[in-house]
Amino acid sequence: MPKKIAIMGAMPEEIAPLLDKLDNVTTSVYACNTYYEGTYRGKEIVVAYSKIGKVFATLTATMLIEKFGCDLLLFSGVAGAISDELAIGDLIIADGLCQHDLDITAFGHPHGYVPEGEVCIPTDVTLRNIAKEVANEKGLKLKEGIIATGDQFVANSERKEWIGETFKAHALEMEGASVAVVCSSMGVPFFIMRAISDSADMDAGFDFDAFLESSAKTSADFVISMVEKI
Numbered sequence: 440m441p442k443k444i445a446i447m448g449a450m451p452e453e454i455a456p457l458l459d460k461l462d463n464v465t466t467s468v469y470a471c472n473t474y475y476e477g478t479y480r481g482k483e484i485v486v487a488y489s490k491i492g493k494v495f496a497t498l499t500a501t502m503l504i505e506k507f508g509c510d511l512l513l514f515s516g517v518a519g520a521i522s523d524e525l526a527i528g529d530l531i532i533a534d535g536l537c538q539h540d541l542d543i544t545a546f547g548h549p550h551g552y553v554p555e556g557e558v559c560i561p562t563d564v565t566l567r568n569i570a571k572e573v574a575n576e577k578g579l580k581l582k583e584g585i586i587a588t589g590d591q592f593v594a595n596s597e598r599k600e601w602i603g604e605t606f607k608a609h610a611l612e613m614e615g616a617s618v619a620v621v622c623s624s625m626g627v628p629f630f631i632m633r634a635i636s637d638s639a640d641m642d643a644g645f646d647f648d649a650f651l652e653s654s655a656k657t658s659a660d661f662v663i664s665m666v667e668k669i
């Protein structure tokens with residue numbers, strides 16, 4: 440059965456580069472989100488941005504699957520770099536995602552863990568391999584690593600380093616792990632790609648404002664080019 444592909448972002452800027460690529464677009468509003476249904480190269484696509492943070496991302500990912508019947512989810516957006524190897528504009532795909540602000544360590548549990556949960560949720564290998572194929576064809580560099588998610592914009596080197604060491608994370612953002620929990624709980628293959636907008640340090644706010652649009656486009660252009668191989 441042909442797949443219905445969800446492409447999700449957190450902010451309008453992260454999906455804007457996708458919308459003018461869709462044909463036969465219809466929009467619907469549901470649970471305070473706008474969903475854009477259309478086709479791309481003959482594939483059925485649903486595009487939406489969640490708004491920022493884990494709670495909004497959980498709602499939108501769930502609706503894309505339960506309400507719109509998507510059976511595969513691609514996330515495109517921007518992130519803060521933890522690894523020194525990641526410069527602004529560089530692409531990273533998640534091989535796993537964790538929640539850096541989930542903390543019941545008072546009971547002896549590791550950071551990011553709650554009972555019946557897992558610290559790091561793996562992403563779909565097939566989709567990661569498709570991304571590597573596309574990167575090779577386009578001669579693009581692609582980093583693969585753990586992405587840490589939390590409900591805070593990190594603009595502090597100390598916090599960034601702690602997240603990097605605690606979770607062996609290469610980048611950080613505010614929605615990916617929620618998408619991971621929803622999709623893995625519902626058996627929906629998912630893929631999280633981010634382009635770096637800042638380095639999660641004292642300059643992060645300025646860099647984010649300066650590079651959001653260009654980095655969001657870098658990520659979106661890459662993700663849409665994966666669709667024809669899915």
Ligand SMILES: CCCCCCN(CO)Cc1c[nH]c2c(N)ncnc12
Nearest residue numbers: 517518519591592593612613614639
């Ligand atoms: C109006 C402000 C909206 C910030 C939204 C940032 N997104 C969240 O997914 C990605 C991101 C880019 N850089 C980040 C950072 N340093 N910390 C957290 N998240 C991020």
